[in-house]
Amino acid sequence: MAQTYSDAVNALNTLQSNFATIDAIRKSGGKANNQAIPEMLEWARRCGYQPSDFNKLNIIHVTGTKGKGSTCAFVQGMLNQLKGKPSCGKISKIGLYTSPHLKSVRERICIDGAPISEEKFAKYFFELWDRLSGSKSDSSEFPTFGEDIKPVYFRYLTLLSFHVFLQEGVDTAIYEVGVGGEYDSTNIIEKPTVTGVSPLGIDHTFMLGNTIEEIAWNKGGIFKPGARAFSVPQPPSALKVLQERAEERNAPFQEVETRPDIASGEIKLGLPAEFQKINASLAVALVGEHVRVLTEGKGVIPEGSTLPKEYVTGLAESKWAGRCQTIQLGNIRWLLDGAHTKESVTVAGEWLQQVKKGSSAKTILFFNQQTRDANALLGTLHANLGNVKIDEALFSTNVTWASGTYSADLTSLNTSAEAVDKLEVQKELAKVWEGLDGGKSTVFATIEEAVNAVKKEAETGPVDVFVVGSLHLIGGVLTVLDQ
Numbered sequence: 322m323a324q325t326y327s328d329a330v331n332a333l334n335t336l337q338s339n340f341a342t343i344d345a346i347r348k349s350g351g352k353a354n355n356q357a358i359p360e361m362l363e364w365a366r367r368c369g370y371q372p373s374d375f376n377k378l379n380i381i382h383v384t385g386t387k388g389k390g391s392t393c394a395f396v397q398g399m400l401n402q403l404k405g406k407p408s409c410g411k412i413s414k415i416g417l418y419t420s421p422h423l424k425s426v427r428e429r430i431c432i433d434g435a436p437i438s439e440e441k442f443a444k445y446f447f448e449l450w451d452r453l454s455g456s457k458s459d460s461s462e463f464p465t466f467g468e469d470i471k472p473v474y475f476r477y478l479t480l481l482s483f484h485v486f487l488q489e490g491v492d493t494a495i496y497e498v499g500v501g502g503e504y505d506s507t508n509i510i511e512k513p514t515v516t517g518v519s520p521l522g523i524d525h526t527f528m529l530g531n532t533i534e535e536i537a538w539n540k541g542g543i544f545k546p547g548a549r550a551f552s553v554p555q556p557p558s559a560l561k562v563l564q565e566r567a568e569e570r571n572a573p574f575q576e577v578e579t580r581p582d583i584a585s586g587e588i589k590l591g592l593p594a595e596f597q598k599i600n601a602s603l604a605v606a607l608v609g610e611h612v613r614v615l616t617e618g619k620g621v622i623p624e625g626s627t628l629p630k631e632y633v634t635g636l637a638e639s640k641w642a643g644r645c646q647t648i649q650l651g652n653i654r655w656l657l658d659g660a661h662t663k664e665s666v667t668v669a670g671e672w673l674q675q676v677k678k679g680s681s682a683k684t685i686l687f688f689n690q691q692t693r694d695a696n697a698l699l700g701t702l703h704a705n706l707g708n709v710k711i712d713e714a715l716f717s718t719n720v721t722w723a724s725g726t727y728s729a730d731l732t733s734l735n736t737s738a739e740a741v742d743k744l745e746v747q748k749e750l751a752k753v754w755e756g757l758d759g760g761k762s763t764v765f766a767t768i769e770e771a772v773n774a775v776k777k778e779a780e781t782g783p784v785d786v787f788v789v790g791s792l793h794l795i796g797g798v799l800t801v802l803d804q
Contacts, residue, residue, distance in 0.1 A: 333426065338734070357504035358508060359508060361476060376511065380510050381494070381514060382543050383521055384501070384543050385498075386664070388603075395592070402634050416491035417433075418486075421793070423529075424730060426730050445484055475628040476506045496513075501536075508542060514614040518543055519600055520600075533559045534559060535801060541563045544567050549610050550570075550573070550575070594671075612722070654682065656787045676785075682784055683782065696749060703757045717794075725766070
């Protein structure tokens with residue numbers, strides 16, 4: 322097999338769970354969960370690793386329904402400033418593993434704030450591929466692990482991140498959970514330095530449960546003995562479950578409130594939306610504890626004290642593409658937020674109200690959500706637009722190019738191809754929008770065609786385009802804008 326970056330991406334795409342598999346899991350009520358961690362440990366063994374090997378990465382493990390990626394970005398921002406400072410313990414190379422990616426799959430595996438290169442991605446990808454091809458599992462214990470079977474997409478990338486970070490000499494790593502916690506591929510980490518829970522809400526119900534308590538139980542699965550667990554304020558019933566999970570796991574538990582200096586705006590954030598203040602406060606607690614663990618108690622920040630300048634700079638310089646992101650291109654201001662749950666589209670609507678203050682530009686909504694309850698999501702968004710008037714709504718699939726093809730890094734097999742081809746979701750959304758708003762709406766088969774329509778609109782005057790509903794949509798828009 323050829324071993325270029327493009328070959329690696331194509332091979333990786335063969336590991337995606339297709340729509341039929343995901344549908345089967347959905348219908349099984351998540352029964353596949355019980356095998357998740359034993360299987361992940363077996364794949365790690367076949368790659369030449371056991372969980373204790375990952376301890377040297379000094380992992381900060383973060384879960385939550387919304388804001389977990391932003392929290393990781395704030396953590397990375399502060400750690401970048403603390404790197405190499407003897408008073409903070411040994412932090413010389415920082416790894417960051419997050420999902421999903423927006424434009425390139427390499428974004429998921431970063432070192433010192435930058436995605437690994439195409440060459441390194443391909444090199445390490447095929448090292449793992451060969452290790453897996455050259456090893457076997459006991460068929461009585463793992464009957465589904467046949468001759469040519471490889472771990473599915475997210476599992477493979479998680480294993481790849483461990484491999485990359487260990488080979489590259491990373492000594493502090495930040496891991497964002499994929500889905501949930503208890504059964505997540507990242508949860509083969511045995512000894513994190515600290516764990517964190519960002520705001521909880523209802524999402525991925527077919528895998529995590531239908532209630533906030535079930536979801537909290539799942540998220541609390543990342544707590545580990547002796548590692549302090551921090552959570553932002555949660556609904557009381559969810560907080561109680563998290564506390565019980567921490568007790569079960571012998572993990573000291575602490576609730577984190579928004580820091581007064583962050584709440585007041587005295588400390589500026591690189592991710593400026595109001596709702597990011599609690600994520601930034603959680604990140605401060607995580608970094609403080611991480612440094613305390615690395616320095617055996619010498620580097621802790623006392624409660625209520627002034628934040629060291631490295632923390633302040635790190636928070637101000639944090640970036641997280643596709644979340645409350647503004648891009649001005651000529652006459653068009655692109656306002657991008659990957660919100661895709663009821664809670665997150667609510668705050669995205671509030672962010673739009675904030676940025677639209679004093680703007681007389683025409684406002685276009687560009688929305689898609691291919692797999693969740695898109696109609697309900699659109700309804701929630703509409704209810705939280707305040708006084709912002711939407712002049713036109715655009716609905717497109719997540720297909721990237723007008724030719725009907727995906728950018729290779731954005732290929733998605735986990736949606737119904739038939740529904741995408743027939744624009745079923747988009748036509749339904751246009752109908753729902755008409756009932757909600759009565760304004761003009763247009764359906765497009767691809768992102769590129771929708772972007773071209775926006776450019777045409779902008780020939781007559783300034784336009785604000787609010788892109789929301791799906792990180793896959795955001796990634797596609799950013800890819801098209803790059804052309």
